[in-house]
Amino acid sequence: MTQYLTTRQLESQAWKLYFVAMAWPIYVLVLPVAWSKLGMYALLFIIFPGTCLFTWMACLMHECWHKYVPNVPNRFFYQLFSYMLVTDPQLYRLVHGHHHSKVNTWDDTEFHPLGRIKNTFLRRVYNFCEILFGVALTFSIQMNVLPRHPRYKDKYKTGKAAGSVIMWLVIYACLIYASSSLFGVAASDIALSYTINFWLCSVMIHHVQLVPHGNLIVEGDWNVRNMKSRNLKNDTLPQKLFHFLTHGDTREHVLHHTHVAEHARPFPGKVPLPTDAVYISLHDYAHVLWDMVIKG
């Protein structure tokens, strides 16, 4: 099998994990003071660098799951990024393998933790909430579903979930305490800026997931289902901006399924895309979202 990327290229990615592990806490530390000084203009600061760092952290956590970068402590970064993303590391550890084996089916627990909701109205409501709240909704549902799910319940550990909650509290309580001590920002500025920040970040990272897989249920074997994963074009300024803010995860996403052994995301153009790969524009994606809410 052709290997498209060299070990040297993969190792060149290591700095990103160290950089993001430091940059996110610094961003969270200064966010409340930016909010108090800039007012609504701070929304721009939340979009960049805020959502950009958050989606980066999520991409890197995913890549630690795959152990794509050989010269970093993948397990350490996987755990750290999970906690900073306010998720329980065991959730993604359990479900991501099924995103690959069950991709574009209702059995993909990462995307459809409730499976297919039979009632059309409830399915529309669920889809609307998913678009409105983003990945926070699917993470929360996974936390409730996995302990009872026949595929995962024996592996799911309540103690690990409790440990994750403690880690979230420790990390963010320390950052909030440091922020208020250093800058003397009002509690209301901290609460409001953090709420908007995590909401926007949650929505943004979920769009990265919905572009390739949202409302996409495919009949067929693994190869057929992999091939239908959508890729966002890179023609227009808004599309390029989306790729910039989300680190190109949707640009050649089909490769993550057809060439899962290759760490293709940081190297667009290096691994050839299948000839019948599916490309969509942001306009097409708007139709996907519309159908999720209107048709269910």
Ligand SMILES: [Zn+2]
């Ligand atoms: Zn993956």
Ligand SMILES: [Zn+2]
């Ligand atoms: Zn995928």
